[in-house]
Amino acid sequence: MTSLNLKAQSIQEYVVQGGNELFGEVLLSGAKNAALPMIAAACMGEEYTTLKNVPMKLRDINILIGILRELGADIHIDETSVSCRRGNFPNQKVAPQIASEIRYSLLLLGLTAALREELELPLPGGCKIGNRKYDLHVLGMKKLGAKVEENDRGIYLQSDTLKGSNIEFYLPTTSGTENVMIASVLAEGKTTILNANTRPEVIQLADLLNAMGAKVTCSNRVVKVEGQSRIRGGVEVSVMPGWDEAVTYAVAAGVTGGEIYIPNFNTTFIKEDVRYLNMAGVKVFEWGTSLYVSGKDKKNKFDLFTAPYPGINSDMQPIFATLALAANGISTIADLRFTDRFQYVEELKKFDANISAFGNTAIISGGKQLKGASVKATDLRGGAACILTGLFAEGETIISNIDQINRGYENIHEKLSSIGANIKLK
Structure with missing residues (x-):
C-alpha cells in the first residue's frame, strides 16, 4: 500500500544563503x-x-x-x-x-x-x-x-x-x-x-x-x-492552481526586491491578498494570462486582519509577517480564526527580528537587517515564512523539520532556485 512507505520522517534540511534578488518564471502546482x-x-x-x-x-x-x-x-x-x-x-x-x-x-x-x-x-x-x-x-x-x-x-x-x-x-x-x-x-x-x-x-x-x-x-x-x-x-x-503558492512567491519577490511572473494565473481568488501586497509596496498586476510581481519599490508597513473568504486566509498570516519584517515601520497582524497560530514567531526572532505576539496579534517592527539563523519549521506556513526570511537575511539560514513545509509546497527549493535563490536541500 502507498501508506506503508509514509511513516518515516525526513531528517533533511533547507540551507539558504540570503541576499539574492529573485527574477523569472514560477510555475504553480495544483492547490x-x-x-x-x-x-x-x-x-x-x-x-x-x-x-x-x-x-x-x-x-x-x-x-x-x-x-x-x-x-x-x-x-x-x-x-x-x-x-x-x-x-x-x-x-x-x-x-x-x-x-x-x-x-x-x-x-x-x-x-x-x-x-x-x-x-x-x-x-x-x-x-x-x-x-x-x-x-x-x-x-x-x-x-x-x-x-x-x-x-x-x-x-x-x-x-x-x-x-x-x-x-x-x-x-x-x-x-x-x-x-x-x-x-x-x-x-x-x-x-x-x-x-x-x-x-x-x-x-x-x-x-x-x-x-x-x-x-x-x-x-x-x-x-x-x-x-x-x-x-x-x-x-x-x-485542480485549480495553488493560489497560496502564488502569494508565497509574490512575497518572495517582494522581500528580495525581485521581479517574477506566474503564467496561467490571475488575481480572481486573491484580490484581498493583492490589495495588501500593493499596500505594502509589492506591485502585482495581470498581463495577458500571466501574473506579474515587482518588489523593486520601498516596502511599507500595514495592518492586517485574517477573515473568511474573500478576506485574508489565516494560512497566509505567517507569509505576510515575513513581508512586514522587510517593511519600514511597525505592522500588526491579527488572526481572527486561529488565535494561537503564532508559534513561528519564536523562530523568526532567531533572525534578530523585532517581532512579538500576544493573544491573537503579532506586532512586527520591520526594516532592519536580519541575520541568518538555524530555525525549525513549526508548521507548514511558519516553515515557509522561515525560508522567505532566510532569502533576505544576511548569511546562512538552516531550516529543519522541513517535512512540514513539504506537506504543502511542491518542489519549493527547486522553484526558488530556478528564479535565483541560493537554497539547497541538505
Missing part, C-alpha cells in the same frame, strides 16, 4: 487544499472520475490516497492525474492509523456517511496551530442523521439513512463545509449550510460534485445541496 477534498469526493462515484493537475509530490496527498486505497477505493495514478471510483470502499470498519497524520482524513466521515456505511477514524492531525476542533464536522454528520460517537481510539460513524437538514455553523469552517457537502449529496431531500466557508476550494468541490451528478450551489457563506439517489462520476476536472 493541495482543493485536491484533497476532490480526491475524497471522486471516490463516491460509480465510474472513474479523473482529476488533473494533482500535486502528487505532496505528502498529504499521498497519505490520503494511501488511506483510501487501503480502505478499498479504486484509484489509479498517472503522473499528475488521479482517477478514482468507489470500488469496495470501505472494505473494513477501522481506518489505518496513518489517517491520524492529516486533518483532511476527516473527509472520510462524509464519504462514509454518504455511502451508508460505518467507519472508525483515528483523531486527525495536520499543522499544530492552536485549537483546531472538529466538532462542526460531528455536528454536520449528526444533523444529517448519522450516528457519531467519540472514544479513546477516535471517531466512530455509522450511517443508515441520511436526510437533508438546515445546518448552521457557529464559525465558518472550510473542511467542515466540504465534509457536509460530500455527505449530503446522497441524502434524502435538501440540505442548507449556513455560515459556510465558501472559499475557492469549496466552490471547486461544488463544481466537481455537480459534474459527477450532484446538485450543489454556493453563494456568500451559504451552500445548498439537493440530494440525489446516485452519483455516477465519470468526468474529468483539473
Whole structure:
C-alpha cells in the first residue's frame, strides 16, 4: 500500500544563503487544499472520475490516497492525474492509523456517511496551530442523521439513512463545509449550510460534485445541496492552481526586491491578498494570462486582519509577517480564526527580528537587517515564512523539520532556485 512507505520522517534540511534578488518564471502546482477534498469526493462515484493537475509530490496527498486505497477505493495514478471510483470502499470498519497524520482524513466521515456505511477514524492531525476542533464536522454528520460517537481510539460513524437538514455553523469552517457537502449529496431531500466557508476550494468541490451528478450551489457563506439517489462520476476536472503558492512567491519577490511572473494565473481568488501586497509596496498586476510581481519599490508597513473568504486566509498570516519584517515601520497582524497560530514567531526572532505576539496579534517592527539563523519549521506556513526570511537575511539560514513545509509546497527549493535563490536541500 502507498501508506506503508509514509511513516518515516525526513531528517533533511533547507540551507539558504540570503541576499539574492529573485527574477523569472514560477510555475504553480495544483492547490493541495482543493485536491484533497476532490480526491475524497471522486471516490463516491460509480465510474472513474479523473482529476488533473494533482500535486502528487505532496505528502498529504499521498497519505490520503494511501488511506483510501487501503480502505478499498479504486484509484489509479498517472503522473499528475488521479482517477478514482468507489470500488469496495470501505472494505473494513477501522481506518489505518496513518489517517491520524492529516486533518483532511476527516473527509472520510462524509464519504462514509454518504455511502451508508460505518467507519472508525483515528483523531486527525495536520499543522499544530492552536485549537483546531472538529466538532462542526460531528455536528454536520449528526444533523444529517448519522450516528457519531467519540472514544479513546477516535471517531466512530455509522450511517443508515441520511436526510437533508438546515445546518448552521457557529464559525465558518472550510473542511467542515466540504465534509457536509460530500455527505449530503446522497441524502434524502435538501440540505442548507449556513455560515459556510465558501472559499475557492469549496466552490471547486461544488463544481466537481455537480459534474459527477450532484446538485450543489454556493453563494456568500451559504451552500445548498439537493440530494440525489446516485452519483455516477465519470468526468474529468483539473485542480485549480495553488493560489497560496502564488502569494508565497509574490512575497518572495517582494522581500528580495525581485521581479517574477506566474503564467496561467490571475488575481480572481486573491484580490484581498493583492490589495495588501500593493499596500505594502509589492506591485502585482495581470498581463495577458500571466501574473506579474515587482518588489523593486520601498516596502511599507500595514495592518492586517485574517477573515473568511474573500478576506485574508489565516494560512497566509505567517507569509505576510515575513513581508512586514522587510517593511519600514511597525505592522500588526491579527488572526481572527486561529488565535494561537503564532508559534513561528519564536523562530523568526532567531533572525534578530523585532517581532512579538500576544493573544491573537503579532506586532512586527520591520526594516532592519536580519541575520541568518538555524530555525525549525513549526508548521507548514511558519516553515515557509522561515525560508522567505532566510532569502533576505544576511548569511546562512538552516531550516529543519522541513517535512512540514513539504506537506504543502511542491518542489519549493527547486522553484526558488530556478528564479535565483541560493537554497539547497541538505
